[in-house]
Amino acid sequence: MSDKTAPVLAIQDLTVGYQTRNGIIEAVRDVSLEIRKGQTYGLVGESGSGKSTLALAVMRYLSANGEVRKGSITFNDRDLLDMSTNELRQVWGKEISLVPQDPFSSLNPSIKIGEQLAEALRQHTNLNAGEAATQSVDLLKDVRIADPENVADKYPHQISGGMQQRVMIAMALSTEPNLLVLDEPTTALDVTTEAAVLDLFRELVYERQTSALYVTHNLGVVAGISDRVAVLYASELVEDAPTKDLFAQPLHPYTRGLLDSVPRLGQRKDERPLQGIPGSIPGLQQLPTGCVYADRCPLAIDICFDERPPLDTPVEGRRVRCHRWPEILSGEIDARRADVEAIAVEDYSSQPLLDLDDVEVHYPVGQSLVDTVRREEPQVVKAVDGVDLTVGTRRTLGIVGESGSGKTSLARAIIGLVARTGGEIELLDMALPPELNTRGKDVLRHLQIVFQNPDEALNPYMTVGEILRRPFVNLLDESRQAADEKVAELLQAVRLPAEYTERRPPQLSGGEKQRVAIARAFAANPDLMLADEPVSALDVSVQASVLNLLNELQIENASTTLFISHDIGVVAYLSDEIAVMYLGNLMEVTDADQLFDVPYHPYTEALLSAVPAPDPSVKKERIRLEGDIPSAIDVPTGCPFHTRCPRFLGDVCVDEKPPWQTAPNGKRIYCHIPVEELMDIQKPVVKFEE
């Protein structure tokens, strides 16, 4: 990397404030960084860290109540902050482009794709309308869109999310800008799509030597694509280093905490537990006088609370804002927490608790009178299309799948929130009827659910005490006094202060809300706990402690967990057994510790290859899927995965449903290719460096 050249973008001591009713809050404080030609700079932070504000400040597109209070932003030797709006229009879309988080809402719903690309070209080049239209099609071709003429003629809602993000990238690159600002560009995408978009980003951006500021909360993504990483916490830059160094030896305790909060690929709860970071990001209205991280830092000493640390340069090319970096660098102290113990795993697999037999959830699609008259087959969305699964008592079964795989519908069918349309479900040898309202109290008591979004799952008008009392009173018929005592115990179990009984959900942080939701679910001591993406809405530093809490309560209550997530790292960490779902079908069922071993179902293989590993030293086989997940209305015949399978055999995959095969290591795989052959042709997707 040529560090001697002038930077493309230089940010000096930047402070950005927002005017609010309670005065000015500073969303970015004293941040400096330089991006050089061809460099991809990762900007990592949790929600509220100020990373998006920084990105928008670079674009000079802050909301009306935001303003740069201090510092400078220099772009190619020009002062960006000094430019008038008219001058900025010469820079926007021509020299600096933004790739936003949500491609669908970032495209105009009423203008065709081609025109949305062409208008930028017409604005910044001398091309006439016809030439701009032709070049738009070429741009779509550049981002590997298969049928560019056709796509150019479509409206945004007619193409898939992955395709929309390709269009946004094509748009951003159309005028060959010097700087790209990417704000969580793959967060809304599924992993396999994300992997393809990141490949594309690497190729195009590296090829053109475009500089990029890549904003994300995902450490895996940053590890995979950026040259340098800056870590933001509570509006401050706390650490800045080359990617490899940052992951190998983080110098700031917050960076350490962040890395220890996400499971590395293959990390299991019984080997190396996630550490997590206690507490939550301080409110920006009342930032502490000392170090912003002091109250959560395991290494904080007196000076950390009194004095704000300077941004030091411990080694050439690295910066850190911590009083104790010399001791951390020399290895005298370690920010790893010692108080988190490995989780003992006992084998309880003997008796089954939950048994699913050919469970089906088909939703009818609106059928009109005309259709009935024309005697058309009624259309159904086959959300879950025949799932057989057994979960052993006290085990954790993880279900992993991308959006549209049917994992949430399956959970809802088990708990009864949607009535299944076929198959049987047995819990503790009791047959569960499909509809919730035909299940008695004694059945309800045995199964509970934790939802993804605690904001929507908790009634904002009830106090935490009232929320937690309800299961005791309603399901266990206890008196209010008895219930209140149990509520206090419950709060203690989820490590929330007793006085929280008087608070209402809006007064709690995201992690605290999810703890309340978990407490509520465990209140009636259920045998089966369904956890549907329980940590997806939470910041990484909070995720870890919620996962550990779930696991701890499961052991204490001797319950069984069905853990549903799109995040393979998390599923692999927490589960004893893993089921992989695709288009309403199970593809593979495996013991969690065998997940990364051959053989794989070809879909699992692609999925594992796509997961961004939060560790730059991990090497992976590159397996990418073609096209998009088919509609659940038109599930492909035979093997549902045959339309995208990289190991497609031939007609047999199209015509016949695959058999369930058992591999020597106990993995069960739903595929036509014999397991012996799979073991022969497949290599381990992830190579762990020792």
Add this chain to the structure above:
Amino acid sequence: MLRYLLRRMGFLALTIIVTSLIIFTIAQVLPGDVCRVILGREVGDQALADCREDLGLDDPLVVRYVTWLSDFAQGDWGTSYSTRTEIRPQVMDRLRNSMMLAAVTLVIAVPISTLLGVIAGFNEGKPVDNVISISSLAVVGLPEFVTGIFLIEIFGHWLGWFPPNSSIRAGTSFQEALPSLILPAFTATFVLLAYVARLTRAGVLEELKRPYVRTAALKGLPRATVMIKHVLRNALLPTITVLAISFGWLISGLIVIENVFNYPGLGRLMTFAIDRRDLPLLQAVTMLTVIGFAAANLGADLLYAYLNPRIRVGE
């Protein structure tokens, strides 16, 4: 799209049938014997029975409903009790008048109200916005007969620009009628103005928040292009729909305005029919009103679907 159209048409037919049932039933349960109304109080029993026989009043309800509806559909709307003439030509003439008034009202109201709404929306919180929002709200608070009489006094009597009385003769050409239409049209505009302007303003504000506006701005497009090409196209969708629906109201709902101005539209024909207990006339006018409303709704739906690619071109 065809499928959507067929479905909407089906709904339209269903709406009309259901309301025709309601209209028929209400007309039947109204107290008073139609033949007595026609023949007067002093008539003999025989004459009454003959009359009932003539009008088919002794047939079962279902038969009478079907006869009435099929007659109506075939254009035989019967004879008015009060004017003793065929109903259809009368009603059709009034319908023409009503449509003229509705058309003039829309020509005045659409540009003014949407423009005000757009200006207010793009200048949210600024003085222009406040002036527009408050004054349009003030205007909507005034009942039509008040604004109508004001306009008559100022422009009809005092300035003498337009005729204070809008009664026109049957068959008057549009050009001849136009001066008489201006004042009632403005009165109706005042009713629509605040509503449409506020809806437009809300539409603009809603769209301005969307990320695609940022995308457009960050392409370096001029502000006017961002606003007109990107924002307005989406922001005006709800306004257009509401205006299309209001066409139904303008045709048959201007009862007060037509009375204030003495304008011979459908609304006044309806009050006339009620005054005279002229059931066949009332039924015909009400049916026409319902069809007008339903057609305007259908038009609004189709227009919305046409303008919104998310409906026009499905997945």
